[in-house]
Amino acid sequence: GEDVEQSLFLSVREGDSSVINCTYTDSSSTYLYWYKQEPGAGLQLLTYIFSNMDMKQDQRLTVLLNKKDKHLSLRIADTQTGDSAIYFCAESTNDYKLSFGAGTTVTVRA
């Protein structure tokens, strides 16, 4: 079955790196995603990684995947106040749906 877990809160100082962690249970996951949600808005796709990859870098974002441990992380370099939001980890399998974690609320302090 599918079960995605994330820590609920992260506080980080402006300019530091943020690391958000996620674990999933479905070994048949094909893609793993990170979405960002700001207050009153929908979900913004930040990045995704295919399950046969270990790492993906996209500007300030680095995704690491440890398939053996079913662990996914998102690192945001040089965190800015505009990065304050809720971040969701999600997995897709072969049944045409996404399973989401509960979301990590990231607060960036000056």
Added chain:
Amino acid sequence: KAGVTQTPRYLIKTRGQQVTLSCSPISGHRSVSWYQQTPGQGLQFLFEYFSETQRNKGNFPGRFSGRQFSNSRSEMNVSTLELGDSALYLCASSLTTLRSPFFGPGTRLTVL
């Protein structure tokens, strides 16, 4: 290219009424899926459509239904509204299979 659009953005209904929400996918996208977001349950999958066919359905009662038209636009309907149906309803579209789904801004439904 325009993103996923959802109408209406906000809706207030009373218990027992029904509601229809609309989603227009990104041009060329043929897969449309729907999710319900609530503070208590988080993001839950409702259903997914491709070429007017429902390929998967989540664990929601039969009051929740949907459909997709030949132009890939989709609607979802909730009949006999309950207070617990108050939520943000999100629609996502992708090209074919569920790769890089892009979400719309959502419809905020409040049931009084």
